[in-house]
Amino acid sequence: MASLLQGRLPVNQDVLLMQKGTLMRKVRSKSWKKLRYFRLQEDGMTVWHARQVGGRAKPSFSISDVETVREGHESELLRSLAEEFPLEQGFTVVFHGRRSNLDLVANSVEEAQIWMQGLQLLVDFVTSMDQQERLDQWLSDWFQRGDKDQDGRMSFQEVQRLLHLMNVEMEQEYAFQLFQAADMSQSDTLEGEEFIEFYKALTKRAEVQELFENFSADGQKLTLLEFVDFLQEEQKEGDRASDLALELIDSYEPSDSGKLRHVLSVDGFLSYLCSKDGDIFNPACLPVYQDMTQPLNHYYINSSHNTYLVGDQLCGQSSVEGYIRALKRGCRCVEVDIWDGPNGEPIVYHGHTLTSRILFKEVVATVAQYAFQTSDYPVILSLEIHCSWEQQETIAQHLTEILGEQLLSTTLDGLLPTQLPSPEELRRKILVKGKKLRTLEEDLEEEEEEELESELEREQEAGLELEAQSEAETQELSPRSKDKKEKKSTPIMCPSLSTLVVYMKTVSFHSFTHSREHYRFYELSSFSETKARRLIKEAGNEFVQHTAWQLSRVYPSGLRTDSSNYNPQELWNAGCQMVAMNVQTAGLEMDICDGLFRQNGGCGYVLKPDFLRDTQSSFHPERPISPFKARTLLVQVISGQQLPKVDKAKEGSIVDPLVRVEVFGIRPDTTRQETSYVENNGFNPYWGQTLCFRVLVPELALLRFVVKDYNWRSRNDFVGQYTLPWTCMQQGYRHIHLLSKDGTSLHPASIFVHICIREGLEGGES
Template sequence: ITKTVFGVEAEPRESRSMTFEGFLRYMESKNCCIFNQAHTSVYQDMDQPLTNYFISSSHNTYLTGDQLVGKSHLDAYVCALRKGCRCLEIDCWDGPDMEPVVYHGYTLTTKILFKDVINTVEQHAFEVSAYPVILSLENHCSQEQQEVMAQNLISILGDKLLRAPLIHPTTGNLPSPNDLMYKVLIKNKKLKPQIQTEETAGTEAEESVDEGEDDEEEDDEDEDHLTKAKFWSPRKTEPKKKKVVVARALSDLVIYTGSVKFISFSHANDNQNYYENTSMAEKKARRLAKVSGADFVQHNQKFLSRIYPAGSRTSSSNYNPQEFWNVGSQLVALNFQSLGLPMDLNDGRFQDNGGCGYVLKPAVLISSQRSFDPSCRQHRQKPTHLLLKVISGSNLPVPRSGKPLDPFVRVEIHGIAADSRRKNTHTVRNNSLSPHWEADMNFSISVPELCLIRFCVRDQTGLLSSEFVGQYTLPFNSVRKGYRWVPLLSRDGCSLDPASLFVFVWYS
């Protein structure tokens, strides 16, 4: 019997009809997936400056667990790169036998060799994406071991390492992802240009690697290390915060991603160079986003900014990245080893544009012609009205106990504060195979191009308690209208096929 890909037998095909089984296969195929299949390939303009993109970024990339006694492992870099991560963090410390090591300083986390990390990056950097990888160095090494780091970077990465500015970048100042395809960039403190003298010749220069924020906030990564040092070290041996002098050989490898201290938006506007970027902890970034949202957006139109989790997150938990995407921060770094909502949002954001790790920011965050403040509740554009009808589920995973689920669906809108909402269906009792909800949900969204939609199936375990079953997150701009199939993913992002939802979507 001749069949099509959807199992339509010859007789129904001749009569231009479809069997029920064929229709079911069609409805559960990629042809009917809620995610726009055109967005599974790179489709966005990749010739704009790096500042115009959200860039998938990892924090403490080397860790597979918590920040106090967790293991450092090369596989963590491989996993991050295979998930499309384009900005990796490497915490560098002096090691024995003049071999720099990577670990979370002043803790009991295990150590790996810097050169092994670079070898891993060289092997896997461009497996899933051709676009540039940024190595964010948190550098605590002596000048001598920084020299070793520079030698490792040059000898191992070879032509993949960007060692000089591009002659003709397509964008003027900062180059574009297309300009930097198959290149690795080093993000680190860069020495200021100066005339060589006997005192500054060679590797030595009175520049600190420290990118510290205000001491009273303990807001930078070096301060976070000191906080942990106070916990782990006896008081009399407590290490003092010291400035690390950057080696010229390492400084010379920093081309478009030179790290500088953030003081204020006005100071950055007057003093920061286009090739310089800042890093700040979530607490400071959150405060700035609330009180100076429009200024933050304008800052990120000119410069790269990196946000990282607070040092107090010793369990390697994550913040919600959406609040920093809302102000246009490009490098919103998360602990990739930690599962949950923040990583679901990150995976949803970066499955767009072919999963290449670079997603073009919406026009409201790029255009300098008008001011955009994400904390403002009123925006000029007409709101988009979204109708979501959660119709049914299929083949939901049964817990190990074998007890049928009492499932409900939570639909979440993640965007600017005024747009962020969540609504639940009612609970269906004792039905994991084919629960029906037929639940209508309406949302008004003022800035849809910034929004993510998350479908989360939960099992009602008590009057006020429920447990995670599966979820799927995607950008609003990748949502297709009509009757659609929503594939469900596990907590660690793996497919739960054939578990799925059936929904109807319309927006105008």
């Protein structure tokens, strides 16, 4: 089976040595360090490990799970062991999603280099694989797992066991017929190519064949004109259908003669339907496609709460890894809680809790390194400062020295602005959000030092404005006791730190009228989720008008000690820009957040709809009027493909899948419906059911497609999901490529649907 990818696999000295295997230390903590024997399998796509050379091996990870490989000095854990092992001998395997990193220490610098270079080579290869190669790799993985005795061939008994692992419940007789038909060598076993044939027979899709025949005159091919008809009638591609048809045939028709004759075979047709062009997510929305020249307050900004935590808020681990993960997934606003630390060095952690501590300067260095790896658009450092004057000065010094040119420390042109700058103008800049002693106007006038001192004295005497500004953004179990502590311990702010806050001065919120009368556009308020929800109910339209001119940040309630999340959608409905999420916690709420920010190049900024950017807007998120843009959505859920097993431990269990379609938007639009379940078939279930939704404000709607494993005894188990904005959805016959709870690909698991959007509201459940 290794032959599948063998011809294309990059094989060099490093890869060959990895296939021989290496004894390395696996490090989990300062006290947990164990020798393990790691070996790259012959397929070049999976790494297995054993307790010793020749010991019983089990899979460790697949190359497609790996995001990148880091050098030893980049790992907090390995750095803490620098006295035991030279850092050059260590390296870190970083996985997609929320899976913990794997820290390894080799016996020599040379061995570490072999694994780092070899792994990176294979990761780059996997990243560049096309659809067919990814499928080959997936099959190769399965073949490895099914080939119990590892002899490169599979008996019918092994095939039966594999079918069970792959979620297929099949009549033994029918399975044996397919097995015999694929066994061209008549050896009573299947080898590489024979296994592929067997798999093809297994995955023949009657619903695609039928669709193909509906448009094909001879049932063998789609001519150019027939394919154009399909693209216009079903896929709603409009005027571009003719040009698109030629492009798609060129991309997806496997035979050269078909390409020359401009015809599409059924294989080419299926290949197109499974591709990014046949995806439910419109490829036009994948790059940065929105206007990025509007003021910052016109955008939703991907924001993280308690960014330093990789666990819960009471005793979770604080780690710079939290910042790396948040920035790499497109977060543009990260939170830093700073407290006085030993030796004059400020530390970052969740105050008054048992969470571990990290040095502030390490956080800043990490931000400097990772801020613009995923997106060029500005990063906002939301500082919560609980430090003495001396350590505030150290904070200002670290920000200035470590960030250098990246730090925005004055207005863009040195002049007083009339509105916030745009993401475009702030490219590759890091902005500080926090409290500020004076107004921007006063800063720019560069008052005399004495004036600043006398102002400080006045500030000291009154102590009022700073007290008012002291927000309960750093949560604790009891918000009341938090307020008391804040008022007692709020130190005076040091001027050198104050001047680094330019466009993002935090101020207390009293009322929308008070903000309008007393605040400036570069000042912003934070709201707890509870307060924000109450304001939306009481004064939804005023909230919308407020967020049209001033930035706002919403943060999770202090009672969420498990770092759970709220639904960000209802806050976005009111135009709130920075809806801060515990990105370390997977689940429905993060699926919604990831869904919104999947568009626009994943750059972390999404332009709000026009009615949320108008300071005179009449929109009320709870009571929208004039449903002139209302739409009816028909989702025909047709079939599923290669759905993964939910409970891998139960070898005999096969999923009974159902599909739930959920709409999130304004309250009247938020609803869900589901299909019935298909018994014992996760491999190619067929539903053929149509669900109907009526949506009043499509511009704010997100759709979440969830596959569940029906379970009458308990709540249905999660299999996979995919969430996307309504505005990025393509009509017609589309595949939805499922993601795990963690947001990582479940390739090749998908569901096949037909999407139809009609103007106005029609009958049907809602």
